[in-house]
Amino acid sequence: NAGVTQTPKFRVLKTGQSMTLLCAQDMNHEYMYWYRQDPGMGLRLIHYSVGEGTTAKGEVPDGYNVSRLKKQNFLLGLESAAPSQTSVYFCASSYDPRDSGFTDTQYFGPGTRLTVL
Amino acid sequence: RKEVEQDPGPFNVPEGATVAFNCTYSNSASQSFFWYRQDCRKEPKLLMSVYSSGNEDGRFTAQLNRASQYISLLIRDSKLSDSATYLCVVTYYGGSQGNLIFGKGTKLSVKP
Numbered sequence: 001n002a003g004v005t006q007t008p009k010f011r012v013l014k015t016g017q018s019m020t021l022l023c024a025q026d027m028n029h030e031y032m033y034w035y036r037q038d039p040g041m042g043l044r045l046i047h048y049s050v051g052e053g054t055t056a057k058g059e060v061p062d063g064y065n066v067s068r069l070k071k072q073n074f075l076l077g078l079e080s081a082a083p084s085q086t087s088v089y090f091c092a093s094s095y096d097p098r099d100s101g102f103t104d105t106q107y108f109g110p111g112t113r114l115t116v117l
Numbered sequence: 118r119k120e121v122e123q124d125p126g127p128f129n130v131p132e133g134a135t136v137a138f139n140c141t142y143s144n145s146a147s148q149s150f151f152w153y154r155q156d157c158r159k160e161p162k163l164l165m166s167v168y169s170s171g172n173e174d175g176r177f178t179a180q181l182n183r184a185s186q187y188i189s190l191l192i193r194d195s196k197l198s199d200s201a202t203y204l205c206v207v208t209y210y211g212g213s214q215g216n217l218i219f220g221k222g223t224k225l226s227v228k229p
Contacts, residue, residue, distance in 0.1 A: 033217070042221035043161070043204070090160055097208065105151060106217055108160035 002026055004109035006091050012115045013081045021076040021112050023091030031094045032074035033058075033106065034066060036087040043090065049074055050096070081116045088113050120144055121220035123205050129226045134195045138223045140188040140205030147218075150181055152190050153204040155222065161204055164190075195227045 004025045013019055023032065034046040045058030049068040063085060065077045074093075078085060092106040123140045130136050142150075150167035165172065167179040167188055178191040188205055205220035 040221065043219040045217070105163045105166070108162070110160050111158075 004091055004093055004107050006089075006109035006112050008112060009110065010113045012117065013078075014117050015082060017081050018077070018079050019081065019114075020078075021089055021091075021114075023074045023076070023093075023109055024072055025074075025091075025093040025107070025109075026072060027093060027107065028071070029093035029107075030071075030096045031106075032068065033092040033094075034064070034074065034076045035090045035092065036060065036085075037090060037111075038087050046076065046089075081114075083116045086114060086116045120218045121205055121207055123203075123220040123223045125221060125223060127224040127226050129228060130195055131228055132195055132197060134227075135191065135193050136195055136225060137192075138190045138203055138205075138225075140190075140220055142186050142188070142205075142207045142218075144207070144209055144218075145186065147186075147207040147209045149208045150188050151206040151208075152177075152179055152188075153206055153219075155202045155204055157201075161219075164203070192225075195225075197227050197229065200225055200227045 007022045030051050033048040035043045037043050044060050046064050047055055047058050047061055047066040049055045052068055052071040055066045067075045089112045091109040094106040095104050121142050128136055152164040153161040154164040155161040165174050165179050167181045169181050171180045176193045180189045202222040202224045204222045208217050
């Protein structure tokens with residue numbers, strides 16, 4: 001049981017390049033999330049998904065796209081990277097929070113450190 | 118809009134000290150509450166949930182005051198290994214932000 005995994009762990013891009021971050025979970029979780037974490041800003045939600053084939057915008061969705069073609073995978077895409085997207089990206093997953101009366105937690109992947117030059 | 122606020126610290130304490138962290142939240146519809154721990158350059162991990170009746174896990178005690186919209190974490194007999202950033206987290210269902218709102222974290226450094 002690997003939990004939540006993310007690839008790649010590190011990446012350096014030039015402005016304007018594109019890339020996809022992959023998140024995979026083996027806990028059969030319905031919900032998956034992408035966050036970014038910047039110094040002094042805390043964790044901010046980019047996009048999330050409540051099930052296979054569905055996605056929704058979070059707090060800071062601009063410049064990112066996501067897809068959830070399979071229940072276990074959640075992809076985050078940057079079509080044209082900008083220096084403002086330099087950050088640490090965390091993926092997380094959880095069961096449907098309503099099932100636990102909102103007492104269940106999210107499980108995080110190890111993060112992807114992205115630098116855009 | 119500051120939905121979850123924490124003192125950023127850092128809190129520098131000697132081993133064996135007792136340290137308390139506070140957190141306030143603005144959304145009265147918040148439904149559940151957690152403390153996460155994040156080590157340097159690592160992912161956040163759940164430390165403990167917070168219940169209205171208060172709960173304790175070893176050296177850690179969490180309290181929730183819904184009327185004041187206030188959450189606390191008390192660490193007794195601090196260990197070097199407690200050095201980390203502690204994130205206050207509240208959840209509510211609905212809205213455009215998904216359901217988990219993080220504070221910016223309070224950094225704790227325990228010194229020998």
